[in-house]
Amino acid sequence: MLESDRKSLQDFLDTQKTQSERNALGQFSTPYRLAVDIMKYAKKNLGIHPITFLEPAIGTGVFYSAFLNVFGVDSPHTALGFEIDSHYFNPAKDFWHNSQLEIRNADFLEQVPEKKYSLLVTNPPYCRHHHIESNKKKVLQQLVLQHTGIKISGLAGLYCYFLMLSTRWLKEDALSCWLIPSEFMDVNFGKALKHFLLNNVDLVQIHSFSPDQLQFDDALITSSIVVFRNRKPTHQDIIFSRDGSILKPYAQKSFSRSMLTSETKWSTLLTSDISVEPISKIGDFFQTKRGIATGGNNFFIIDEKTINQYQIPSKFLTPVLPGPRHLKKDRINSVNGVPLLDQAFFLFSCSLAEDEIKQDFPLLWMYIQRGREEGIPQGYICSRRTPWYYCEKSKPAPFVMPYMGRSVTDHKIFRFILNDSNAIATNGYLLLYPKPQYESCMQNSDVLIKIWEALNAIPVESLVKSGRVYGGGLYKIEPRELMQAPAPGIAELLGTKCFQPNLF
Template sequence: MDALEAKRLELQAQLDGGKTAEDRNRMGQFATPTALAREILTHGIRLLPEREKITFFDPGIGTGSFYSALRAVAPEEQIESATGFEIDPHYGEPARQLWQDTPLDIRLGDFTGAAPEGQGANLLICNPPYVRHHHLDGAQKAELQSRTEDACGVKINGLSGLYCYFMGLSHPFMAEDGIAAWLIPSEFMGVNYGRMLKRYLLEKVTLLQIHRYDPQDVQFEDALVSSAVVWIKNTPPPKDHAVMFSYGGTLAKPALSRAVAATELAKEAKWTRYPQADKATQRAGISLGDLFDIKRGLATGDNSFFIMDRDQIEERGLPMECFTPVLPGSRYLPEDEIRADKNGLPQIEKQLFLLDTRLSEDEIAQRYPALEAYLATGKKGEKSVADRYLCRSRKPWYVQEKRPAAPIVCTYMGRSRAGGKPFRFILNQSDATACNVFLMLYPKPFLARATENNPEIMRAVWEFLNEIDEAELVGHGRVYGGGLHKLEPKELRGFPAEDLIARLPETKPLQEQLGLFEKAVA
């Protein structure tokens, strides 16, 4: 490591320490580690013609980690020019002083309002600010959308983070046939707001490669996101183009890699399936959403207030008839099948109950004085339970959402476990409802009727769900730093179910009646 890079790292630590974590998060200021920056620059230079002079550009330069990496991996005489933008003087001014004896031109200002100059850069490398959309007000979003559409021909979704606008706005700053690398969260590959960014990558430039780092190897200690490097070339995509998808390891030595046809990518909503997936998701004639209403479990407003075990209920003298059984968190469910006793209670060690009554406060006062006294404690204090957002929107404030017990529940967040999957499907034979740490699968009427005639149908469904390949299921969800996977209700609804239907001949007449059979074979 040269002396300037050592000084830059010392400066970076000093400047980061001068800001709160909240301020840095709001502005998306997460510096690129030295080793990662050098890995990216080494790869980028390989994509340029041999010995071509480098015009370098970084629209979110910070203290200059990528420029420092360029100096470390490229001969000095090959670097013709280097330019960067930095919006925050807290970082920009000290960085200017650090690099004052080098060719780097740091411009203090907001890149999103800048105009391109000259022929553009042939090597654009950037770790853009990771600013979520809710930190951008409506006027900012409208201006960014307009400017980005003018710059690259694609209107970015209003739920996109700032990094999506940076990519589109940088388009006219690139030289013809120039190379760009974007170190960004991999979430764009699998969420709805990423659709327009993916359109830009497929239609306006040549998408060369997307390397996704193993989500358990978080690239930034203080940013819990899963990272990807997106490589593009500023030239229209060739006919029959294929994109290299790589995963894990390094850019030079990925753990997995596979070329995927651009025509396949245009039809695939979840790019996070690659390179592990062999082919695009088959468009389902019937999906799980045709068979189940899939909803998140109920949000109580304050679990510690509304959920108790039997001992706590008895100690407070509360009426058991005002409670309903509720499942505990998945760590208290060692088995994936919950059996019930003769009263419908789950046969598990940690039995919990949810305060769930629709009686008015006057009725409670007349019939259950102990419950009246307990509810009164929820109205006390500066941050009372009754004044919390969910509770104050209810009438009365202690009324819970209608979420009856579901025959199958699914954990919607989790990490891959040795010998297991990040998501668990649990067969629930009890009358226990579930909170919002679970997804709840309620059979549609025709499936419910079939199940009444043959209870084994639900077991067959459960067995099918647990046989789903982990990569397929993960590919329908999203992933965050540290290997945390998440599966939203709409993502599970879209999972193909033709193979499941083939196991359930009892449902064929009902499928035909509802037009689902024709939908499946059309």
Template sequence: MPVNLDKPHLWKSDSLHSIDFYNDWFLRFAPSTFREQRELKAEEVANALAITDYLRGISIQLLKNNPGILPMLRMTTAPPLARDRLIGLAYTTKSLVSSLEGSAKHPPRIPPRMPSNVLDAHLERIIDVLREVADRDLFPWLDDPNTEPTKEALSRSASVVADRLCGAAADPIIRNAQEQRQLNALGAFLKSHNYTEIASNDLNNLLAMPQGSYTFRCNISVGSDKTSVNIPIDCIVSSHTRQPDALPLLIEAKSAGDTTNTNKRRKEEAQKFSQLKRKFGNTVPFILFLCGYFEPGYLGYEASEGIDWVWEHRITDLLDYIEDNSSLLPRNLAQQNPSLYSSDFMQLEAERFRRQQEVDNSKTPLARNQLGQFSTPFSLAQQISRYTISLLAVGRESRHLLEPAIGSGVFICSIISLNPQNITYTGVEIDALYAQICEELFSEFGCNVLNQDFFSFIESEESQENFDCVITNPPYVRHHHFASETKKQYKEKVLRTLGISVSGLAGLYIYYILLCDQLLKDGAVASWLIPSEFLYVNYGRALREYLYNYVSLIRIHRFDAQNVQFNDALVSSCIITYRKQKPAADLLFSVTRGTYENPAMHYEIPRSCISHSEKWNFSELEQADTEDGIALEKLFQITRGLATGNNDFFILDQWRINEKKIPSQFL
């Protein structure tokens, strides 16, 4: 039974999810070392840097006046951005970027027929991306507006950027890293379902492959004895329930950073599938594992050839191919069923869940994605609520709780189930259908439901410093899904109220947290279920600054990658809990991982070990906490050296190895 090839109504939405998934990976993990050429354009680059006030003065008007500097600006990032990569990250058009950059026949220019407001929106997104991934090792003054670059620093940065302009494209390096990451993701998922990896050279007969095993990069011989050829298969999986006469599943992992590559190579999979069918018959189980820019046109071609696929952003679809007995699988928190609820109160929750599903099913996946409407499983909401309520001050006559994105009311319902004393509730929800569910089911419990935009609600005087607690799962809306003018208003509001500058690539949930600060009383407690990306991406810096300087962190909980919290939104989640009070210098906060109520790992982290300007990689802190010694960064200033590009000097080829008779164990 196909998983995706027979569902064309989902292809567009899935394609957008996959593009977002790839873009997130690129911003976080793309390699940072690239080839450089011999010829230099140092003077040209130096002039362009001067025009931009050394990257501090990039603006829409500047690009309009000097469109030809865009190729140089693409080389000031880490990693340098290929043209198609910038187009993808900024959600802009190829024609616009081509016009800005010009060609041998056409000088750089602004498209004369593009409406001014549309042009400004596209240029703003381009600038946001350039600022987000700017190479701060090369341009350290970007992090400190009071620092002026030295003459030596300017000369060095101009030389490096000029080298990059003439350098080879970064695509091969990125492609290799992405392919390896995909296979690692497959391996981690299979291991989490009790599969064992075997060496590919141990596999001589597919039918003899042990049940519950998998292997990577295996060559399969196809064709006749006289004209046989080996075709590579990225992953082969023998399910726990595979019958002796059934072939294991053959998986081709495919990733793409732009649509050009997929359109050129889409026939390769069809040819490979045809060869496999001639070898093993028409029922050979062969699927694609996709991540990146695979648009509906590509998918339609593969579907017409009878090739199904599984998306990496929804890897759980793979279970439809490798398991036919759900009792073998561990239960995921995202799996809910109304029949699980048995008590009188759970009947109320079952009704809430049923009505939520009705509203969910009335909306397209794309519409829900654009509004970030992904409900929290009740079991998890109850765990978060129980923990947060336990932190509230005891003895107050009444405590006022706010749910700024109440949805169908899962958090309010979970709190009511705990039967806390002296708590009143206010919920804000922009979607009338979800707000109606809350109002009809929970008004008798003292819940005041407001059907309005949260960002309008925070402007009301009566809401200011009015709440003792916030527990919520804010909308997960990516930056390109809300209008440029709206984003500008939110950024200005945060800067005005907190003095924090927010990246243009920040998602909507970051604005929720930062602007909610003005609604909290001193000493209030807040818990937010959000994507964990803010811990280690540049555009999460604003939230890290808030948590570091403005409040007292209590706990950061991270879920394991395979423990997906939402069926319909595959993001790596975390829960942050803090108290609204200035942090003490000796503050300790908890970092946990695993399940929320019974974490497998629990560490107490000193606030002094982190900084809002650095990525919060707690795995390194946990390791450092158990080791003696002192970090090198405490003794030295560590920076990246200049890349020479002279790989021949540093890498021995086989001829020189043989000439110098170097034993293999020393290579």
């Protein structure tokens, strides 16, 4: 099943219809490149579970074609599409008959869901309200009211009904991506849709294309990609981005839900120049690196009991944070630089030769022998060090972040920890060091706290997007990826507090 064959089929079927026939049923196919962009975005934001994919207005299946390209033809999945018009349905059914995609020749809006789906990506019909027959419109309005509690204007285009009724088909947390006309953000009939996006689901992002960046060759319409999750609204900020691609927008700005209402025009949030914030990245402000690799945490990271037992002098000890799983707090206070935690841990590291240690610190020498018996010096890292029990030096970082997390529903997949101590951290963490020009500014604890809040306000989706996802919903982010993650709000904080005129 080649995309070029599908595209030829789509073009051929389109030429057999007049423009007004296509207007009546909203038949304007998505360019493949755009479908792939949206699908890549979906992949970054979904775990690698078997995906159940729903396309309510499938046409010849450009999104399914993009799905196979992005997720892979062998990815475990099932897919269902609806197409009302047999002109597209019959050839599309033949085209996809050897695939996992089931296509039904039916009106999506009249279907009763018998199963729920984890991913929906579509470009629904844009039909204007006067193409919707009046009895059908009444039934749909009633359905929307029943399902969402929202009264929808009779002037709303068909895509509004598609979107608002779609959640009946979605699993909790399902990702839903819609390519729809941008008009809903400003026109009166769009209020119901905006209300729905703010209150009934968890709106994640709206990526708009400027009027001079039309996405369709054959429809003069400016469009937006609306992304939401099927769950109650969360505290996550909503990203408004524009142009470029949804994966790499030209500009973006985050808004807390409380700043948005269904009454205001949303398109101005991004189009007026003053409101466009150049996207600064974490790497603009921080150098990031992995914490230290000790070569054997059980040997090198010790508690006070071991320190006392082997009389290990403090000059060989540096406070260290416990591993991320054991660190429940997001802010580490300290006394004399030692973290105030249930249990204190220290990194043991010593550059003295063994015979010197044997003479001056006999108990410590016994501890080193214990490590030797456990085979620590033969490990990959220790075998390359001299002496093997000397760990690399590292500075405490003001912010640290566990570099992996689980579950897309957990808002703490990635959390930033304010480290107000002299503790260093092991390689379970990423360390964020202020760039030299911000070092003195970030010594101010008020500034640090504000930056910490701004870091934690970065939508988890954009961190997830910058990182990578593994099977079973395991998310990881590497130092370079973290540097590329958008960091809205920090420029403003540092701009006013640090008087850095040449921030960008």
